[in-house]
């Protein structure tokens with residue numbers, strides 16, 4: 001697939017990307033970045049309906065067509081319906097960005113199959129099903145190639161036992177990133193992007209977030225802009241597959257005994 005930058009407006013092939021968890025936060029930033037590069041964006045969301053509407057409106061201003069799609073990614077049947085729904089609405093899909101993520105605290109002692117299942121389904125299983133679905137879809141078009149970008153986490157290279165089930169699910173997704181690149185080539189490229197601490201959460205005060213963000217060899221972790229640039233690179237560089245780009249200011253090179261929110 002060529003760079004979409006020349007495909008703005010009513011060009012015959014304006015590429016389409018499905019971004020999961022795109023109503024707000026990093027998913028929304030990725031949506032705006034790719035819309036700015038001329039991509040039509042299918043905005044997936046689960047609960048954030050108003051935010052999804054806003055992201056769609058903002059993407060429409062940048063690239064024309066955009067539409068929201070609701071699905072609980074823990075539900076296999078909902079996941080299986082998602083890509084066909086996007087294909088029906090847009091006619092063609094060229095890329096999937098798996099950004100949605102369930103992120104709930106547990107630790108080794110509080111671990112349960114229920115928590116593991118919830119994280120595994122939404123964070124790893126859904127990405128595998130969407131990748132296979134994109135592969136089937138692009139295979140219908142002669143010579144077409146698609147791309148999947150999986151949002152990972154620097155903590156896979158710098159593990160700590162907090163958010164145990166979340167981390168297990170991201171480790172599974174990182175392995176899936178390799179196996180999908182093997183299984184679905186040459187039709188599909190599969191690339192991971194692993195952010196460091198980028199956006200704050202309800203678990204961190206603004207002051208603590210700033211202090212944690214500075215804890216890296218470069219003196220700051222990743223910004224949303226750093227992440228969206230990496231996703232755009234992964235999507236447009238036809239030579240990259242089966243690897244992960246760490247975008248974290250070098251945080252993975254340091255040792256943290258606890259999750260940032262617990263330090």
Ligand SMILES: NC(=O)c1ccc[n+]([C@@H]2O[C@H](COP(=O)([O-])OP(=O)(O)OC[C@H]3O[C@@H](n4cnc5c(N)ncnc54)[C@H](OP(=O)(O)O)[C@@H]3O)[C@@H](O)[C@H]2O)c1
Pocket residue numbers: 020021022023024025026027044045046047048049071072073074098099100101102103122151152153154194195196197198199200
């Ligand atoms: N933010 C960071 O600093 C950071 C650091 C390292 C890695 N990452 C990774 O980067 C990606 C984006 O981060 P983020 O902070 O923007 O994510 P986030 O805010 O934690 O989650 C993004 C969206 O995921 C959706 N989601 C969660 N569970 C779902 C489910 N079962 N079905 C469907 N949607 C579900 C939610 O959509 P609704 O609101 O619509 O329900 C949520 O808004 C994630 O994969 C994350 O692991 C982020």
